[in-house]
Amino acid sequence: MLDLAYIREHPEEIKQAAAKKRLDVDVDRLLALDVERRTLIKEVEALRAKKNAASDRIAKLVGEEKARAIAEMREASAREKELAATLKEVEAELERLLLLVPSPPAPDVPEGDESANVVIRTWGTPREFDFPLRDHVELAELLDLIDIPRGVKVAGTRFYYLKNEGALLHWAVCRFALDHLVRKGFTPIYVPVLVKREAMVGTGYFPGGEEQAYKIPEDDLFLVGTAEVSLCAYHADEILAEDELPRHYVGYSSCFRREAGTYGKDTRGIYRIHQFDKVEQVVICRNDVEESIREQDFIQENAEEIVRALGLPHRVVVVATAEMGQGQVKKYDIETWMPGRGGYGETHSCSRFYDFQARRLNLRYRTKEGEIKFCHTLNNTAIASPRILIAILENYQQADGSVVVPEVLRPYLGGMEVIRPKR
RNA sequence: GGAGAGAUGGCUGAGCGGUCGAAAGCGCCCGCCUCGAAAGCGGGUAGGCGCAUGACGCGCCUCUCGGGUUCGAAUCCCGAUCUCUCCGCCA
Numbered sequence: 001m002l003d004l005a006y007i008r009e010h011p012e013e014i015k016q017a018a019a020k021k022r023l024d025v026d027v028d029r030l031l032a033l034d035v036e037r038r039t040l041i042k043e044v045e046a047l048r049a050k051k052n053a054a055s056d057r058i059a060k061l062v063g064e065e066k067a068r069a070i071a072e073m074r075e076a077s078a079r080e081k082e083l084a085a086t087l088k089e090v091e092a093e094l095e096r097l098l099l100l101v102p103s104p105p106a107p108d109v110p111e112g113d114e115s116a117n118v119v120i121r122t123w124g125t126p127r128e129f130d131f132p133l134r135d136h137v138e139l140a141e142l143l144d145l146i147d148i149p150r151g152v153k154v155a156g157t158r159f160y161y162l163k164n165e166g167a168l169l170h171w172a173v174c175r176f177a178l179d180h181l182v183r184k185g186f187t188p189i190y191v192p193v194l195v196k197r198e199a200m201v202g203t204g205y206f207p208g209g210e211e212q213a214y215k216i217p218e219d220d221l222f223l224v225g226t227a228e229v230s231l232c233a234y235h236a237d238e239i240l241a242e243d244e245l246p247r248h249y250v251g252y253s254s255c256f257r258r259e260a261g262t263y264g265k266d267t268r269g270i271y272r273i274h275q276f277d278k279v280e281q282v283v284i285c286r287n288d289v290e291e292s293i294r295e296q297d298f299i300q301e302n303a304e305e306i307v308r309a310l311g312l313p314h315r316v317v318v319v320a321t322a323e324m325g326q327g328q329v330k331k332y333d334i335e336t337w338m339p340g341r342g343g344y345g346e347t348h349s350c351s352r353f354y355d356f357q358a359r360r361l362n363l364r365y366r367t368k369e370g371e372i373k374f375c376h377t378l379n380n381t382a383i384a385s386p387r388i389l390i391a392i393l394e395n396y397q398q399a400d401g402s403v404v405v406p407e408v409l410r411p412y413l414g415g416m417e418v419i420r421p422k423r
Numbered sequence: 424g425g426a427g428a429g430a431u432g433g434c435u436g437a438g439c440g441g442u443c444g445a446a447a448g449c450g451c452c453c454g455c456c457u458c459g460a461a462a463g464c465g466g467g468u469a470g471g472c473g474c475a476u477g478a479c480g481c482g483c484c485u486c487u488c489g490g491g492u493u494c495g496a497a498u499c500c501c502g503a504u505c506u507c508u509c510c511g512c513c514a
Contacts, residue, residue: 045474051494051495054494058494070494073494077493
């Protein structure tokens with residue numbers, strides 16, 4: 001959500017932002033409602049002021065005089081009630097529109113769709129294989145690490161079981177990423193994966209993303225698609241102290257995504273699935289553009305450290321405007337090399353929001369001078385598994401189908417160096 | 424899941440339908456005192472919205488939330504939510 005006063009003063013910028021992000025927002029309608037709202041507020045408040053004054057008088061009056069004053073106020077009160085009801089309607093529609101207004105992308109974000117993404121860094125060189133390459137599905141089958149057919153039998157399409165070293169590897173990468181960030185001073189948090197609508201709206205997933213979220217109607221709860229939701233909402237409706245910022249949180253959660261509208265896309269293997277685990281970085285910092293940029297660079301570097309430590313070739317892209325979320329100001333993706341795809345696949349996503357989420361969440365802080373401001377929020381993946389296992393299995397495979405365990409993960413697998421076929 | 428109790432400012436806790444945005448205490452901040460500190464004394468200490476913005480400011484709303492009664496509600500009525508206690512169940 002943006003500051004209404006800012007929208008009022010920069011309508012063209014907002015319209016352009018919507019165009020760049022390929023979003024449809026009726027800015028003119030919003031501005032008209034804004035005017036209407038303030039007009040109504042003035043009228044209602046004038047009536048209330050009059051009423052309040054009369055009310056004080058009535059308390060002291062007696063007899064005839066009192067009866068007459070009461071009769072007058074009855075009318076004023078009725079009129080006020082009418083206006084207040086209209087005001088409420090106007091505010092409801094204004095709020096509805098306000099929730100759709102996008103953040104303008106940063107000036108250095110390329111304009112356009114996915115094809116306009118800009119690769120800013122590449123690390124590592126994809127291996128040349130001197131034997132027939134297996135993709136992760138074949139490797140997992142050979143090594144008995146993933147059971148997709150039974151996942152489908154029990155839970156449906158895009159579900160799976162991880163087993164044996166597959167399961168261990170899954171927990172190993174998560175724990176490795178977690179440990180890495182805790183070492184860097186992040187506060188580890190295990191979070192709710194079912195949240196109220198407010199948390200989904202507060203982080204900007206609703207309205208608009210309802211069809212991507214699993215819903216529990218009986219309790220009016222939603223399964224989160226990322227721990228970002230639970231972590232950002234953690235301090236909702238709070239006023240933090242400036243000297244306790246920035247806050248660095250690393251959350252761990254299962255993530256659930258309906259993947260509606262992706263029928264036939266990425267159907268092989270465990271690339272696109274309904275349930276996975278993710279270690280997520282969330283930063284809450286001061287309302288300062290420079291600080292936000294620094295923090296984004298920081299959490300981006302953290303993610304790259306993790307992928308580098310795993311020895312996986314990857315590249316970093318700046319995501320173009322049309323591929324950005326409504327609230328995002330700038331987004332980096334890490335795409336990791338997946339030999340089976342013969343290309344890079346998205347494994348990490350790092351977003352800067354300024355105060356877009358904080359406004360929706362009513363997440364604020366008090367400056368040393370006593371001023372109250374909205375915080376800035378940022379988030380980035382640390383590791384998402386099992387998708388990252390695709391890269392690990394495929395990049396580390398050997399001619400006989402065995403897979404070398406990346407060195408940094410070995411301590412989490414009891415020192416295991418190679419995962420070998422079960423005869 | 425069943426039964427009961429309760430939700431007031433950062434916290435504790437008063438509050439007759441008008442004089443209550445709200446007593447008192449604690450905490451915190453600023454002064455005085457002191458070599459310094461404690462104690463003591465004095466003062467200050469919620470958020471949102473609208474108008475005005477050179478500054479001081481003025482008005483409206485908020486006593487969990489939503490609705491109702493009333494000229495007027497923290498106080499009365501209804502509903503929701505949450506918390507606590509007891510029972511049952513349970514990883």
